Amino acid sequence: MAERFFQPVSGLELPRFAGVPTFMRLPLVPPEHERFQEVEVGLIGVPWDAGTTNRPGPRHGPRQLRDLSTMIRAENGATGVRPFEAANCADLGDVGPNPADIEDSMARITAFYQRVTAAGIRPLTAGGDHLVSLPILRALAADGPLGMLHFDSHTDLFHSYFNGMMYTHGTPFRRAVEEGLLDPKRVVQIGIRGTAYDTEDRDFARAEGIKVIEIEELFARGAGDVMAEARDIVGAGRTYVSYDIDFVDPAFAPGTGTPEVGGPTSFQALQVARELSGVDIVGADLVEVSPPFDQTGGTAFLGVSIMFEMLCAMVQGPNQG
Ligand code: MN
Numbered sequence: 001m002a003e004r005f006f007q008p009v010s011g012l013e014l015p016r017f018a019g020v021p022t023f024m025r026l027p028l029v030p031p032e033h034e035r036f037q038e039v040e041v042g043l044i045g046v047p048w049d050a051g052t053t054n055r056p057g058p059r060h061g062p063r064q065l066r067d068l069s070t071m072i073r074a075e076n077g078a079t080g081v082r083p084f085e086a087a088n089c090a091d092l093g094d095v096g097p098n099p100a101d102i103e104d105s106m107a108r109i110t111a112f113y114q115r116v117t118a119a120g121i122r123p124l125t126a127g128g129d130h131l132v133s134l135p136i137l138r139a140l141a142a143d144g145p146l147g148m149l150h151f152d153s154h155t156d157l158f159h160s161y162f163n164g165m166m167y168t169h170g171t172p173f174r175r176a177v178e179e180g181l182l183d184p185k186r187v188v189q190i191g192i193r194g195t196a197y198d199t200e201d202r203d204f205a206r207a208e209g210i211k212v213i214e215i216e217e218l219f220a221r222g223a224g225d226v227m228a229e230a231r232d233i234v235g236a237g238r239t240y241v242s243y244d245i246d247f248v249d250p251a252f253a254p255g256t257g258t259p260e261v262g263g264p265t266s267f268q269a270l271q272v273a274r275e276l277s278g279v280d281i282v283g284a285d286l287v288e289v290s291p292p293f294d295q296t297g298g299t300a301f302l303g304v305s306i307m308f309e310m311l312c313a314m315v316q317g318p319n320q321g
Pocket residue numbers: 130152154156169244288
């Protein structure tokens with residue numbers, strides 16, 4: 001039972017529109033805080049979108065995700081899990097990027113996550129565009145390559161953009177495989193769809209042994225069956241979860257830079273995250289929420305609801321035996 005300090009502020013005590021917003025109304029415990037070492041799962045904002053190739057805006061994601069996360073309550077209505085009682089959870093604040101320099105920003109992000117992992121804290125990140133996953137993985141995979149469950153309408157496995165730009169939100173997992181941060185045989189990408197430049201990304205996936213489950217297969221088999229296979233592929237080993245909000249159909253998540261039609265509903269978006277239960281999750285992220293395209297806040301609310309499902313899976317821990 002986590003102690004009082006780490007409990008979120010209840011909407012029964014202080015109205016949800018009042019107070020300074022933190023992720024899920026948790027205490028703000030940045031690395032300098034005296035209780036930082038007691039945190040078990042840390043929610044972190046990475047307000048940075050220098051990897052964006054089309055419509056920008058995810059740099060504003062953490063603020064809006066924090067604001068909409070005040071609607072999250074203590075108990076998972078579907079499963080009964082109460083994550084804030086199962087583990088000490090806190091908002092660790094934002095990583096300060098350098099919006100004028102991609103490689104300097106990545107170094108700052110990696111350094112922050114090294115402090116987080118050194119304290120034994122598992123990070124749950126709100127992006128930011130999808131390039132944020134690369135510097136996070138550089139910190140988390142220090143002890144060897146990780147498996148990964150990746151929800152997205154894109155593989156983000158491209159070699160480069162714009163004649164040699166290696167770091168964009170379309171390339172993070174190509175770099176992560178090349179750098180030995182991911183074990184490609186323990187990587188599953190789910191929800192892939194839309195028009196394509198060519199098959200270069202999928203050719204790379206096939207050559208490396210990455211499992212790509214396209215949207216047609218997800219709809220034909222259903223979330224339960226696909227996620228059972230995905231859990232099988234990552235197995236009992238250490239696994240990262242990366243969730244791009246554009247996995248979801250733009251009817252439900254229009255507030256993102258590179259939407260693709262023909263995707264899952266908000267219910268299905270939560271369902272696949274709930275199926276993460278039993279995986280040894282060393283960290284997770286929810287990326288690509290772009291508030292300038294999210295006029296109602298609905299995309300951000302879906303985003304934090306997905307983060308809550310991922311948090312529930314993280315605090316439950318891996319299946320024993
Ligand atoms: Mn992505």
